Amino acid sequence: MVHGGIVIKNPFIYILDLFYPPLCPGCGNVLEDAALVVCQExxxxLPLTEHAVYPDNKVSGLFTDINKVEKAAAFCHYDHDTAFYRMIHALKYYRQPQIGVWLGKEAxxxxxxxxxxxxxxxxxxVPIPLHKKRLRQRRYNQSxxxxxxxxxxxGIAVDTRHLLRVVNNPTQTQRTTDERRANTEGIFALRYGEELRGKHILLVDDIVTTGSTLRxxxxxxTPVRGLHVSILTMGEAGK
Ligand SMILES: [Zn+2]
Structure with a gap:
């Protein structure tokens, strides 16, 4: 409810806020307004990459051998012990779905x-899909x-109809580049691929490390005729 420019919350929410005040997932400080999702500080x-102005960047460099890839970018650097790292962690493991939407808008x-x-x-x-088992555990797909x-x-539409994850591969953390590649081979399938002919799609994932999941x-x-792909991830982890 908005009254005279001031947002008035349901009184019940005020009582809830008293016991569970909304916290910033980056620093843990109390958020003055839960609608902010992340505090101003x-x-x-945010450790921005500036890939928008550098088409020849570290992420696009991972896919130079695939000529259907038009452009690629990551929004931020993904380094341990940063507010951005904690935000991604909260999104993936602490059921804070609002961070995903916030990051997408900011990026x-x-x-x-x-x-x-x-x-x-x-x-x-086209967000990178989760396997249905993982989706059941997490309740949402962060991508x-x-x-x-x-x-x-x-204003560009989201498409979850065509790309499916058919293998529930174990987590990639702690794996080498070769192990990651073997671990991600054949995990996706395409459904009604002919509907994507001639389209330019934006593949979206949370973090890119070696690029093996995206590859x-x-x-x-890429076998779809006339298809072009661009790539956007929220973070790039140096490896
Ligand atoms: Zn904060």
Whole structure:
């Protein structure tokens, strides 16, 4: 409810806030307004990559051998012990879905401020899917929430109809590049692929490390005739 420019919350929410005040997932401080999701200080200190203005960046460098990849970017650097790292952790493991949408919106806004044409020509946003077992445990797909945030800023639709995760591969953490590649081979399938002919899709994932998960998704997408792919992740982990 808005009254005279002041947002008035349901009184019950006030009582809940008293016992469980909304906290910033980056620093743990109490948020003055839960609608902010992340405090201003953490927002201002995001470790931005500036990939929007550098098309030849570290992420695009992971896919130079795949000529259907148009452009690639990560929003932030993913380093341990940073507010951004804690946000991703809370999104993935502490059931805080609002962080996903927030990140997607911030990333889209930042990319467009660096390059107003960054999203031009993209027809549809395809989040990297979770396997249904993992989805049941986590209750949401964090990449899909990020895609929703990007959609809110750009107006480009989110597509979860075509790309499926058919193998529930174990987590990639602590694996070498070769192990990651073997672990992600054949984990995706494409359904109704002919509907994507001639389209330019934006593949979205939370973090890119060696690019093996994205490459596995690309392996089922690139045979589609006339398809072009761009890639956007929230973080890039140096490896
Ligand atoms: Zn904070």
């Amino acid at each position: 953490c927002r201002n200190s 889209a806004r930042h990319l467009m401020s660096g390059n107003p044409q960054w999203f031009s020509g993209i027809d549809v946003i 899909e929430l990020i895609a929703e945030g990007i959609c809110k800023e750009t 596995s998704a690309l392996s089922v997408l």
